[in-house]
Amino acid sequence: MTFTLTYEFKLKPTAEQKEIFNEWLETNRQVYNYALGERKDWFKSRACDVTSCSIKSQYIIPADTQRPTYNSQAKALTDAKKQYPHLKQVQSQVLQQTLKRVETAFTNMWERNFGFPRFKKRGRMRSFVFPQFKNNPVMGNKIKLPVIGVVGFRKSRPIPEDAKVKQVRIVKRVSGWYAMITLQWDVNVPQPMPHGNALGIDVGLTSMVAASNGLLIKRPRFFVDGSRKLKLLQQRVSRKRKGSNNWLRAQQKVAKLHEYVANRRKDWHRKLSHQLCEGVGMIFVENLNLVGLSRGMLGKHCLDAGFGQFFNILEQTCFKRGVYFQKVDPRKTSQICPNCLHETGNKTLAERVHKCNNCGYITDRDVAASQVVLIRGLAAVGHTVKMLSEGKNTSFPMTKESHG
Structure with a gap:
């Protein structure tokens, strides 16, 4: 049985690392808005029947164009890095997780009756995710992030040594930067049974x-x-x-x-x-x-x-x-x-x-x-x-x- 738990720690990044964090957030925001705009245009092009169009205007996208999905947009992102070099500065899996956020937003709209996803203006993207690590990135009161390097954090609680770090989410708040570290144990945790008062x-x-x-x-x-x-x-x-x-x-x-x-x-x-x-x-x-x-x-x-x-x-x-x-x-x-x-x-x-x-x-x-x-x-x-x-x-x- 797999047991997961998320620990939250306040980071102590340097001025240079803060600048990198902000640049990555802005790049992720641009990728999110582009992927959302591509899906929105496809839906608008299918808003009316084939034999009729809107009185004012109509999006025209070829009929054989498939609906944008995570896989198609992730493939297009790889090609976009050749045209836009600043995309290469962000770790590839971080941008892929942003595309998954777009996919999740549409899934919630269809299955959970959420509203249509909205574009994010400047400053509204507040987190990005490192989805996996080969080795344990936590070293005492420091954490090693891909591309960015070693970042200090305030170790407010001990981290179990037998736990495996599955992912790390970097979050920006008005009080500073935080790391949400998701830990995983392959243990059988007994659930509480009805007893007592x-x-x-x-x-x-x-x-x-x-x-x-x-x-x-x-x-x-x-x-x-x-x-x-x-x-x-x-x-x-x-x-x-x-x-x-x-x-x-x-x-x-x-x-x-x-x-x-x-x-x-x-x-x-x-x-x-x-x-x-x-x-x-x-x-x-x-x-x-x-x-x-x-x-x-x-x-x-x-x-x-x-x-x-x-x-x-x-x-x-x-x-x-x-x-x-x-x-x-x-x-x-x-x-x-x-x-x-x-x-x-x-x-x-x-x-x-x-x-x-x-x-x-x-x-x-x-x-x-x-x-x-x-x-x-x-x-x-x-x-x-x-x-x-x-x-x-x-x-x-x-x-x-x-x-x-």
Whole structure:
């Protein structure tokens, strides 16, 4: 069994190496845009029937011309190096990986309903990849990159000696240059099995996390808290002459604020995931349609909460700590009573308390949803869930209200 993991380290390149990195990014951007333009022109030439053309204009490409693919464009790239010598300065496999990015963008458009790929303007290409190495490029706190040479990095964590370096991605951020080193082990890693106490989790905008044991954690508003400063910095950008040094410095301050917000959010997600893994053996969450949530009325707040990132980090933390993790069906979790499993109907966003007219069970709305998630998770792993009215094998407290 093959096990892969990506380690991130901050590079310490020299001024000359930084210049090479920037030149390579620009060359990769040009290759990306040319390959995308070639595919886009081919699609536009097939936009109408053979017997009719557009009223304004029409791309004309011979009918026997095949659709551009990765293989055809990689072959054309080899021929282009004879005409454009600056392409030879970039390692060949790095440019091939850029063509694969174009291919992946179109695959995502067809299979995952993504939008049509867009051209990258200057400064938008922020990474390039070395896909393989003959020998281990890591030497202590330095890494040897093809063509570029030895680059120092801050070794913030040890790299296992028995791991094989599969690829290295060089990433440019406003805070500096980073290396994403993908390591591979040929080992059999046992997956955590269901055991111990179980915890159901429901995520939301009022409470970031509502757990089946009654735990409620308020959602921090990372982006909203920084929006006032962001507005001020963006106003300063708009008052500068576009392309000037002052404009670039103002843009950099905006980028630094965005990175600061993203780092705060990720750090909080990691700490929260470790807190939730304390004393439990199973965690169940909803398998939400995150794309649909981001496009809804509250999409800005859903993106600020970062549900997708939180689920990914929580799954990684569960794996490291031996906790079983599973996603369950999210449908109607807020419309079912966890005590009697009776359907209570739709609730408005203003209704924050769950009250069942069938059994009289009362609790917080989000806690009730997390308890339904727990019931579905236990059923999915083969556990027998007793009716809570029997008062046996329950994992969360129950309260009832008498009816007069």
